[in-house]
Amino acid sequence: xxxxxxxxxxxxxxxxxxxxxxxxxxxxxxxxxxxxxxxxxxxxxxxxxxxxxxxxxxxxxxxxxxxxxxxxxxxxxxxxxxxxxxxxxxxxxxxxxxxxxxxxxxxxxxxxxxxxxxxxxxxxxxxxxxxxxxxxxxxxxxxxxxxxxxxxxxxxxxxxxxxxxxxxxxxxxxxxxxxxxxxxxxxxxxxxxxxxxxxxxxxxxxxxxxxxxxxxxxxxxxxxxxxxxxxxxxxxxxxxxxxxxxxxxxxxxxxxxxxxxxxxxxxxxxxxxxxxxxxxxxxxxxxxxxxxxxxxxxxxxxxxxxxxxxxxxxxxxxxxxxxxxxxxxxxxxxxxxxxxxxxxxxxxxxxxxxxxxxxxxxxxxxxxxxxxxxxxxxxxxxxxxxxxxxxxxxxxxxxxxxxxxxxxxxxxxxxxxxxxxxxxxxxxxxxxxxxxxxxxxxxxxxxxxxx
Ligand code: UD1
Numbered sequence: 001x002x003x004x005x006x007x008x009x010x011x012x013x014x015x016x017x018x019x020x021x022x023x024x025x026x027x028x029x030x031x032x033x034x035x036x037x038x039x040x041x042x043x044x045x046x047x048x049x050x051x052x053x054x055x056x057x058x059x060x061x062x063x064x065x066x067x068x069x070x071x072x073x074x075x076x077x078x079x080x081x082x083x084x085x086x087x088x089x090x091x092x093x094x095x096x097x098x099x100x101x102x103x104x105x106x107x108x109x110x111x112x113x114x115x116x117x118x119x120x121x122x123x124x125x126x127x128x129x130x131x132x133x134x135x136x137x138x139x140x141x142x143x144x145x146x147x148x149x150x151x152x153x154x155x156x157x158x159x160x161x162x163x164x165x166x167x168x169x170x171x172x173x174x175x176x177x178x179x180x181x182x183x184x185x186x187x188x189x190x191x192x193x194x195x196x197x198x199x200x201x202x203x204x205x206x207x208x209x210x211x212x213x214x215x216x217x218x219x220x221x222x223x224x225x226x227x228x229x230x231x232x233x234x235x236x237x238x239x240x241x242x243x244x245x246x247x248x249x250x251x252x253x254x255x256x257x258x259x260x261x262x263x264x265x266x267x268x269x270x271x272x273x274x275x276x277x278x279x280x281x282x283x284x285x286x287x288x289x290x291x292x293x294x295x296x297x298x299x300x301x302x303x304x305x306x307x308x309x310x311x312x313x314x315x316x317x318x319x320x321x322x323x324x325x326x327x328x329x330x331x332x333x334x335x336x337x338x339x340x341x342x343x344x345x346x347x348x349x350x351x352x353x354x355x356x357x358x359x360x361x362x363x364x365x366x367x368x369x370x371x372x373x374x375x376x377x378x379x380x381x382x383x384x385x386x387x388x389x390x391x392x393x394x395x396x397x398x399x400x401x402x403x404x405x406x407x408x409x410x411x412x413x414x415x416x417x418x419x420x421x422x423x424x425x426x427x428x429x430x431x432x433x434x435x436x437x438x439x440x441x442x443x444x445x446x447x448x449x450x451x
Contacts, residue, residue, distance in 0.1 A: 001097050001098055001121075001122070002046045002047075002095065002096065002097030002098070003043055003044075003045045003046055003047075003097055003098050003099075003100060003118065004045060004046060004047040004048070004049065004092055004095055004097060004098070004099045004100070004177065005037075005040040005043065005045040005047065005048045005049065005099075005100050005102065006049050006051065006085055006088050006099055006100070006101045006102070007033065007036050007037065007040065007048070007049070007050045007051065007101075007102045007103070007104050008051050008081060008084045008085070008101065008102070008103050008104060008171075009021070009023040009033050009036075009050050009051060009052055009053075009059055009063075009103075009104030009105075010051050010052055010053025010054060010056075010075040010078050010084055011023075011053070011054065011078055011105070012053075012054040012078070013025075013054075013105070013226060015226050015227040015228075016226070016227065016228060016231070017228065020055065020058070021052075021054045021055030021058060021059050022054075022104075022105050022225070022226070023036075023059060023062075023104035023105050024055070024058060024059065024062055025225065025231050027107045027225075027231070027234050027235055027238050027263070028235060028238045028239065028242065028261060028262050028263040029262035029263055029264075029280060029281040030262070030263040030264070030281065031062050032104060032105050032106075032107045032225060032234075033050070033059065033062055033063060033066075033104040033105075034062065034063075034065075034066045034263070035107030035108070035263065036102050036103065036104050036105075036106060036107060036109065037050075037063065037066050037067060037070070038066075038263075039102070039109045039110065039111050039114060040100070040102055040114065041067070042111030042114065042115075043100070043111065043114050043115065043118060045100075046095075046097065047071065047091075047092070047095060048067060048069070048070050048071065049070070049071045049072070049073055049088050049091055049092070050063045050070055050071070050072050050073070050104065051073050051074075051075050051084045051085070051087055051088060052072050052073070052074060052075070053074065053075040053076065053077075053078050053084075054078070056072070056074055059072075059104075060072045071091055073087050073088050073091050074087070075087045079189070079195060079196050080189065080193070080195030080196035080197055080198070081101075081171070081195075081196075081197060081198035081199070082184055082187040082195075082196035082197050082198040082199075082200060082201070083195070083196035084198070085099075085101055085180070085184060085198055086181070086184045086187075086196070089181045089184075092177050092181070095177050096177065096178075097176070097177060098118065098121050098174055098175065098176055098177070099174065099175060099176070099177050099180050100114060100117065100118070100172070100173070100174045101171075101172065101173045101174070101198065102114075102171075102172055103171045103172070103224060105224050105225050105226065106170070106171065106172075106222060106223070106224045106225075107223075107225070107234060107238075108220060108221045108222070108223050108234075108237070108238075109129075109170075109172065109217075109221050109222070110217070110221055113129065113172075113215070113217045113221060114172070116215050116217075117129055117172065117174045117215045118174065120174075120213060120215050121174045121175070121176075123211075123213075124211045124212060124213040125175060125176070125179055125205055125210035125211045125212060126149070126173065126174070126175045126179070126183075126201060126202055126205045126210065126211070126212040126213075127173070127174040127175070127212070127213055127214070127215055128142065128149055128152065128169060128170075128172070128173050128174075128202065128212065128213075128214050128215075129169075129170040129171075129172035129173070129214070129215055129216075129217060129222070130142045130167050130168060130169060130170060130214040130215070130216050130217075131167075131168055131170055131216055131217055131218065131219045131221070131222050132166055132167055132168075132216065132219065133166050133167075133168045133219055134219065136163070136165070136166050136168050137155075138155040138156075139155065139168035139169055140152045140153060140154045140155065140168065140169035140199050141153045141155070141158055141162050141163065141165040141167065141168060141169070142165065142167040142168065142169055142214055143162070143165065144167065144214065147213055148211065148212065148213060149202055149206075149212040149213050149214050150202070150203070150206055150212075151202055151203040151206065152169050152197075152199035152200075152202045152203070153165075154191065154192070154193070154197060154199060156191070156192035156193055157191050157192045167214070167216075169199060170217070170221075170222035171198075171222075171224070172222075173198060173201070175201070175205075179205070179210065180201065183201040183204050183205055183208075184196075184198075184201060186204050187200045187201060187204065188200075220237065223237065238263075239259075239260065239261060242261040242265070243256045243259055243261065244256075246261070246265075246267055249267075249269060250268075250269030250270060251267050251268075251269060251270075251271050251272075251273060252270070252271070252272040252273065253273050254272070254273065254274050254275055255274075255275035255276070258275045258276045258277075259273060259275075259276075259277055259279075260277070260278040260279060261279050262279050262280055262281045262282075262283065263281070264281055264282060264283075265279040265283050266283070266284045266285070267279075267283075267284075267285040268285060268286045268287035268288070268289070268304075269287050269288075270287050270288040271285050271286075271287060271288060271289045271290070271291065272289075272290045272291070273291045274290075274291065274292045274293040274309070274310070275293050275294075276293050276294045277291050277292075277293070277294070277295050277296075277297070277309075278295075278296045278297070279297050279298075280296070280297065280298030280299065281298065281299065282298065282299035282300070282316065283297045283298065283299065283300055283301075283302075283314075284301050284302070285297075285301075285302040286301075286302065286303050286304045286306075287304050288304050288305050289302045289303070289304065289305060289306045289307070289308070290306075290307045290308070291308050291309060292307065292308060292309030292310040292312070293309060293310040293311075294309065294310050294311045295308050295309035295310065295311065295312045295313070295314070296312075296313045296314070297313075297314040297318075298314065298315055298316060299315065299316030299317060299318075300314040300315070300316065300317070300318035300319065300320070300332075301318070301319050301320065302314070302320045302324075303320055303321045303322045303323075303324070303339075304322045304323075305322050305323045306320045306321070306322065306323060306324040306325070306326070307324075307325050307326070308320070308326045309326070309327070309328065310328055311328045311329050312326045312327065312328065312329075312330050312331075312332075313330070313331040313332070314326070314332050315331065315332065315333035315334070315350075316333065316334065317333060317334030317335065318332040318333060318334070318335055318337070319335070319336045319337065320332075320337050321336075321337060321338045321339040321340075321341075321356075322339045322340070323339055323340050324337045324338075324339065324340065324341050324342070325341075325342040325343070325344055326343050326344075327342075327343065327344035327345050328344075328345060328346070329345065329346045329347075330343050330344070330345065330346065330347045330348075330349070331347070331348045331349070331350070332349050332350070333348075333349075333350040333351070334350060334351050334352075335349045335350060335351065335352040335353065335354070335366075336352075336353045336354070337349070337354045338353070338354060338355050338356045338358075338381070339356050339357070340356055340357040341354045341355070341356065341357060341358045341359070341360070342358075342359050342360065343360040343364075344360070344362070345362035345363070346362050346363045347360055347362070347363065347364045347365060348365045348366060349364075349366050349377075350366050350368045350369075350374075351366065351368040351374050351375065351376050351377065351393065352366050352368070352376065352377040352378070352379065352391075352393075353376075353377075353378045353379065354379045354383075355379055355380040355381030355382070355383060355399065356381040356382070357381060357382050358379055358380070358381060358382060358383040358384075358385070359383070359384050359385065360385045360389075361384075361385050361386045361387035361388065361389060361405065362387045362388070363387050363388040364385050364386075364387065364388065364389045364390075364391070365389075365390055365391070366391045366393055367390055367391060367392045367393060368393045374393075375393035375394040376393055376394055377391045377393045377394070377395055377396075377397075378395075378396045378397070379391075379396075379397045380396075380397055380398045380399035380400070380401065380415065381399050381400075382399060382400045383397055383398075383399070383400065383401050383402065384401075384402045384403070385397075385402075385403050386402070386403050386404050386405035386406070386407060387405045387406070388405055388406045389403045389405070389406075389407050389408075389409060390407070390408040390409065391409050392408060392409060392410045395409055395410070395411070395412060395413075396412045396413075397409070397412070397413040397419075398412075398413060398414045398415030398416065398417065399415045399416070400415055400416045401413045401414070401415060401416060401417050401418065401419070402417075402418040402419070403418070403419045403420075403421075404418065404419065404420040404421070404422065405422075406422045407419055407420055407421040407422055408421050408422070409421060
């Protein structure tokens, strides 16, 4: 059966107090919308449609950034969840299959839960994802007769007896497209909110003799975000889970509470992560690496056995091969550091390539930017760069070459050559002592007020 995913993302999220549309607020480095799209993508849907409204341009850009094929449908006025789904009717006019409706502000739905709904849809006309709430609050309530779902009652419209029901609506709904749109045609807005409720399709379906049921999931999966405080909680929940998964997968995490992970962080077993490490989006670390304390990594790859930090910064495009050493206060950006190379202290290596076993002395910097364009530095293998070498790009240093400490490299260096580019040292015998005396007597005169 073909599947279309419809993700509702038109709401403003007034309580976020933000210019940014609610679904673009981030959990673990990715917009909530992307989390919903990722969960849905696990079903391998034939179509994915995002319903955008507030900040539609930004929502579209974020959605396409994740999935270039995504379709965007505009809901110009937010008249309710039923109205939002109805906006996709034209886009899905030729679609013959199941529609699964998800919310763009519910980032924790598991793919397994969506698969269970897909399976339930094969047997029932309408399937709703529900959960047993500890505190049902303002969620819609699910009225059941045995295994059969009779109706969803919105909190604002519920009687006291209905409010006592703890089985709640997550908002995720699955139905065959033809059934869904024909039921939505009949949904009105004569209710406490004056909105077109998607939830009304259940009662309407049952009146027409169609079947409806509930698939349940853990309450934590359905956590929606509608305030800054809820966003903070969502991030904390995400981190807790992701850290636990990492540890279970064989990664040694010395201080889990201080580790920050992103939605796509991938770390191999036997890697050791010291306290206070931040993984921004797009990081992969192979087995047996060590990420030492206070390091910040983003958009980079760390191969087996490499050691990073403490206090290192790996920026996008940093590619570390096996057994590379990156030490304290070193920044690497868009650079390939080949096996066994070492950049141990106080360096910036950007737009560069360092060959195998090359050793970079303390304070060495690639001068990659001329104020207008970026230029590349290529350093061969087994090169020794003396401390405080300035590599003024574009420049190439051959294999087995060497630079003298404090050299400013402005021209290519051939294989095996040593480059020296600094003023020659001169010693002036006795000069320092004389100078100290002179300075001390000048100070004494000043303190006595003598000019
Ligand atoms: C909805 C459900 C409620 C359920 C709860 C779970 C309805 C009528 N009620 O309530 O039963 O317990 O979710 O969180 O469906 N949206 C649009 N366009 C609109 C309105 C909403 O795109 O016109 C989107 C929002 O951006 C959001 C989602 O739909 O992503 C849910 O909207 P929201 O207003 O949060 O629904 P609730 O009233 O909380």
